[in-house]
Amino acid sequence: MSRDVEILDDFERYLRAERGRSPHTVRAYLGDLRALVDYAREWDTDLRGVDVAVLRGWLARQHAQGASRATLARRTSVVRVFTAYLHRKGVLEEDPGALLASSKSVRSLPTVVSEERVGAALSSTAETPMELRRRAVVELLYxxxxxxxxxxxxxxxxxxQERRxxxxxxxxxxxxxVPVGIPALEAVRAWTWRGRPHWARPNxxxxxxxxSRGQRLGPTSARRDVHAWMDREDGTVAPHDLRHSxxxxxxxxxxxxxxVQEYLGHNSLASTQIYTHVSVERLTRAYREAHPRA
Structure with missing residues (x-):
């Protein structure tokens, strides 16, 4: 096993055990860092020899290949966490990530599905186990x-069910x-009574x-459920769109x-404030369309 692989394995354990990162986040971090390792080899070095020139070259190449500002900002953040970790562990004498300029991403407004469209989608009936699950997934996400x-x-x-x-x-x-409304609880109840028993297994x-094989539903399948159920109303809606909405x-x-910050589980109020921009934008549009002196 190469030294780079050992370093990445140690970092993976650090992310999971000490930083409490989700499996999805850990996979994303490691994917970025493996790409960095490949680039460092072109400089005839490994992770113990990474310096700010290597990091800037790696990011510059991605920029030239068309990586978005948001992607570059995320990878810059990943590198900073990683090199700071290597510096604390004594793998690097200095922390080259600290010398990287901040790559600010342009934050786009989230997609919001109208109340009418959500209501229309959730008024559809569900009979089969798949339909019952899809409706319950959409209801509960929203x-x-x-x-x-x-x-x-x-x-x-x-x-x-009693405290909702x-x-x-x-x-x-x-x-x-978080509170859950009666329609969502009813949809989940229909799934657990009439859908889940068809697929449940001893394990x-x-x-x-x-x-359908009795295993816990994964995020990819849940996204398919949302796409399939909401596409009845035309257009593609993702799970995170329902959260935004x-x-x-x-x-x-x-x-x-x-x-709303507590409802979403945001650490910082700044993460929640983007939704005020969405509401103001919608209010302004409605005002312009409806107010006689707009």
Missing amino acids: ASGARVSELCALNIDDLD TARLQGKGGRERM SGPALFLG AATHLLDGGADLRS
Whole structure:
């Protein structure tokens, strides 16, 4: 096993155990860093010899190949975390990542599905196990504002039918309770009574949502469920669009920003404030279209 592979394995354990990163985030980090290792070999060096020139060359090549500003910003952030880790471990005498200029990404406004479109999609009937699951997935994502990974991690007991709440495991293992409306609870109840038993196996465990082979539903399959159910209303809607939409509709309905921050599980209020821009944009458009003196 090469020294670079050992270093990446150690870093992977650090991300999982000490930083509490999700499996998806860990895979993304390691994918970026393996690309860095390949580039460093072109400089006849390995991770122990990486300096700021190597890092800047690696990022410059990606920019020349058409990488977006958001992608470059993410990879710059990954490199900084990684080189800081190597410096603390004594692998690097200095931290070259600290010398990288900040690559700011342009933050686009999230996609918001109208209340009417969500309502139309969720008024469709469901009969088969697949239809029951798809409807329940869409209802619960929209009702709870959950990330798709949080939805897939749900167990049956994480939904409290009496209190109308869901217990979600967020980033870094942080747990939060969110309210869930009656329509979503009814859709989940229909799935658990009429759909889930068709696919449940002795080793299925407590997972709320199952695949057709009895395994816990994965994020990729959940995304397919959303696409398939929402495409009945034309256009492609992703799970995160439902999360964006739920947050925006809450603000449009008068919810305060702090409550929406807790609902979404954001660490920083700054992450939530983007939804105020969405609401203002929609309000401005409606004003221009409807106000007699606009």
